[in-house]
Amino acid sequence: MTVTITDSTITSDRTTDRADLAENGQWVLSWMPTRRIHHRPAREAMVMADRRLSQLGPRQLADYLVLDEFQVRRLPSSAPWGRDAAAAIAADIDTILPTLGTVPDVGSVRATTVLTERLGIDVTGDAVTELGAQGHLPIVGDYKGHDVFCGRALETFDRPDLIGPAEETGRMLLIDDVAAELGVRRSDADHLVRAGLLTVHTATQTRWGTWIYRYRRGDVLALLDDSRIDWDTVRTTPRGRRSPLAALPTATTA
Known part of the structure; x- marks a missing residue:
């Protein structure tokens, strides 16, 4: 690895890509200048840039773009990604990022936490399961026989009036x-x-x-x-x- 880290820069002998310290202790990557990120993900992104891989899998692209792996899997294009494809995503990251969401697809237990925090009311697993059965929370898969609910639907769910009835019937x-x-x-x-x-x-x-x-x-x-x-x-x-x-x-x- 040829990454060099100083108090204000992270550079590499193998690429012109770099990370620079910005305001409030956050960092800017040269290939995504509009984003502000913390030191550790900036370092991991530079390590990935330094590797100069011709193809990137989901975990590698997540490091390079400073995304969660579930966000990478929501990209319209599929793995593996070439360098040009990764660069194109980085150049359009401000447009793409809002479409990826911040909540992964989760089971009912995690879904109750997301909705409870979002709505400010207690939400039970029975209510979540019922909302899924009614189509208000799309079910996108299953894990060991348990439903997995769409994370993007969870973070935009704004119907607190449905919680009580769903709890009663579900x-x-x-x-x-x-x-x-x-x-x-x-x-x-x-x-x-x-x-x-x-x-x-x-x-x-x-x-x-x-x-x-x-x-x-x-x-x-x-x-x-x-x-x-x-x-x-x-x-x-x-x-x-x-x-x-x-x-x-x-x-x-x-």
Whole structure:
């Protein structure tokens, strides 16, 4: 490596590219003179410039342009990038940068943090999942079976009025909670699942190998409008008596 670092410059014997100290302790790269960056990324960018690679992959281009790797992957052109392509992106960086966003595509846990900070209200994972299902937060992929949400949509999301309703309909309920929500016995709720009128929304396995099943509250509430069920009769059936729901055909043999 031929990079030389002084108090005010970072230079190289292999290229005319350089970094110079600007105001407030920030640095300017010769190939992106309109940006102000900190010392460490300026040094890493100069190291990449010094290498004079003919082709740059996503991580290398991220160092050269002082971007996060997820931002590089959002560029319209695809890897690898030649030197001319990298130089063209650098020359147009002020136009390109706003389109790349500052939030990566993330799962529901990180998405709740982003939205909570952005909106100033508590946002739960259930609400995020529901907003994704409703199309308000685009789902761009999955990781180990979990949805991944669009980072650009998260950082521009401006509908706090949707959070409460999404939390209410998207809340995950255990089977006992389902029974309480409907005002019926636990065995009645089991019959709804057996008959396929209520399906599992998420299933997680404990460290002991048992499974925990959760049901979406919106699906539970929708059952109240099911014409096949006489809810008054179900609710007034005494304990110990056969549930009217027991007559429902089992889903696998219906």
